[in-house]
Amino acid sequence: MSPSSKCVFERRLIEKYIAEKGTDPISGEELSVDQLIEIKNPPVMKPRPPSATSIPAILKILQDEWDACMMNSFAVRQELLTTRLELSRSLYQHDAACRVIARLQKEVTASREALATLKPHAAVSQPREAPYGLEADESAEATDEEIGMSEALQEKASALTAVRKQRGKAIPENLIKPEVLSGYVELASHMGLHSASMPGITCMDVHLTNPNYIVTGGNDKNVVVFNKETEEIVAILKGHQKRVLKVAYHPTEEDMVISSGADSIINVWSVGAQKSRHIIRAHTTPVTGISIHATGDYILSVSSGEKWAFSDIRSGRLLFRVDDSAPSSQGMTCAQFHPDGLIFGIGNVDTTIKIWDLKERTNVANFPGHAGAIRALSFSENGYYLASVGDDSAVKIWDLRKLKNLKTINLSGKFQARDVCFDLSGNYLAVSGADVRVFQSKSWNELVVLKDHTDLATGVRFGENACFIVTCGMDRALRIFGQSEVA
Template sequence: MSLICAISNEIPDVPVISPSSGAIFERRLIEKYLQDNGVDPISGKDLTVEELIEIKTPPVLKPKPPSATSIPAILKMMQDEWDVLMLHAFTQRQQLQTARQELSHALYQHDAACRVIARLNKEVTAAREALATLKPQSGIGSMQTVIQQPTMAPEAPGFASQPVEQAGMSDEVIQKLQDKATVLTQERKKKGKTVPEELVSAEKLRGFLTLSSHPGLHSASVPGILALDINSSDNSKILTGGNDKNATIFNKDTEQVVAILKGHTKKVTKVIYHPDENTVITGSPDSSIRIWNVPTSQTTLLLRCHEGPVTGLSLHPTGDYILSTSQDKYWAFSDIRTGRLLTKNLDSSERGLTAAQFHPDGLIFGTGTEDAQVLIWDLKEQSNVANFPGHIGEISAISFSENGYYLATAAADSCVKLWDLRKLKNFKTIQLEDGYEVKDLCFDQSGTYLAIAGTDIRVYLCKQWTELKVFNDHTAAATGVKFGRHAQWLASTSMDRTLKLYGIE
């Protein structure tokens, strides 16, 4: 071993093989050893210089340059190798984090599946016990009655499927809607003309900057975020719907994806985050509306009340009912607790519907049509009570102000019209540049500001209707815009696959 150590510290020489031990030595060193000892250093057998076998080796392909013999050059080489090592370690840490997230998501799905299986087993056991206790004279008809009661939709386990028949607007439902409207109207009168102290001022809003941009919420292979909503109770949770058929829940404070909701067979174009529960609602051109439980990322209700693409969704202020519109020319009112379709009505002129929004009181709502009409409906009477003509082209977005008096509408004519619900007339038109495509409208909770999403993001001061701020950071058309609590921040989505957040730096 001492010889081997010595060999490693000498200048390289021609290598040779000892026929006695088969070991490889440098000729200069083994010859010196044989002169002193005359035996193989490994096997201890007699060995002469003539018995050594020379190894024919090719010349070194990449010799070290002369500069590498200096200490600074050697230090630079070591620094380069260190940099490569650190970059490799960083890449491995990123891959590890991704693998952990995927594993966590898989474990959540597995846990949810186990819960569904356990519940189904319990239901099957209960059904068998019910069948066993049936009286013999009840006959086959009674057995069929029990068996035909569906507990889940055929698409996947764990769903409750909405029946085709309309349950109707019962007196109990109508009274519930009226009571909620009375409470909301009284609260609005108490607030009067004052605005919350926490509401951001117009001057501060003019100073908003882009705080962050998040491109990784949806698939890069099918780019585009099509819908946006914010949880009004937990103002850090943001819900987006994408071209990749998924809905994503993102926490802006931790900058982490909370849940990915998979189930739609086509893109997700409408999303709603329930204000009081950890529940979200999504609509898609696959003609379905899904109610999701966020902690489990599972569909709890599947509503099929339309035969065409779902084009509009709006949650009633009670938080128990959902309004939906579709290109099938119908609007529908459904119970999100039971999945029942309460009522479904055809547009009087049989036009495809493109947008839907509840009035803040919940007793009336607006719909947009493919032929530029804005219709106001009485929910209790299920009748069309007012029409707002004037746009050109398909209605792309409508939004009621929280003050209950204003309605903002947009269409393919590059303008936003403001309507006074008391006088039923258009009192202001915001004309945008030719070719400007408005995709979304949003008032803040106080009704002080109006945001427009389209070719860019614009914010207007209500009453004066002056432009406060324009954001041009998106590289493609903006598809959604929403105010955070007290307009302290703003969120927008775009076809460029990014979610952007704006506020005071």
């Protein structure tokens, strides 16, 4: 008998098992032959009945024992087969689960990489709101046109991405050096562009290919096109019923300017004719931000009424409008297209920046972090960085690849930031507010502070290769900064 399991064994078998295993066959505990307890039979045993001592009876007993052994062996084999099948099934399930997990991990990694670089996916047809003045069935007829538009947007984005990658490999040869830019002074100041009775230039923009042309919008409801080189007013565009909130110069056409105002309309102007080509009525609340698409055919607009719209500036037709139905949304303050034109950023009153996919019309990423309403956005031309300013007097640089805040520049509490702008090379960043400040990208060192405005500076833009800086402000002044001619 084993003292460990208290079971009785045949002496020969248990000694053989201990010699091989060294353990109790039942409990698995260590066991030696010396620990076994011998069980002795009484000297006097009850004899077997005569019926069990005959040869037939002995054969019957042996047959019964053999049958019992065979049945037990058969049962053990059945259980072994069942166990093997269950084990095989479990192994296959485990292998399949590992393959699924590996595939899902690969898909998640690919999705994160795609989201990090903000590469939009193929367009998905979604229900959309009918434009003002169009019935629902009329807006539905634009399906084929929108498919063609989507293809045009994708082709333009691919072309721009290739050009941008090639251009981003080297700094432009004629780009102004940081040590030169840090010595910029005021070269000219123009006070007579807008009315003195309703003072204040609220916004401005510079023509991309001919930076001598500057457009401004003011509290006097007028849009003014100014030639920096000749120092002459090219056109005064009148048509808004309330103050102008945003202006944008068409990137390739000197004769086209677009403006939006507190009167909730968007004007597409002909500079030469000094009249409106189209009036786009995409909103019912003040249009707080506009941005021209890289194709030059479309414009993005946002309003304080929590809606953004996409319109055709060639026909003046609203293509679609999207309502930001997020519970936290409190109105939109500014908008800016990414350089490739497939995504764009929108600044909100609720302190968040939302990145939207143009083709899918979905919110693909959010950047929280500001402590006040967002006032302006600017994408770097390399497509990797987004700069934002808000009422918290902070400048934040966002990494679009990692979807996180890369750098925060805290300005004084009284700075009242109103505009932010990267130069075309992406090497410099300018911010306007109580004054105008220029920072060098990557190091984010402050290069120069321009304090010439006597009131809030509402806009700032760079000239070609940062050879000059243009600013505007509530002091009615359009100021030009550059390298001193004396120097």
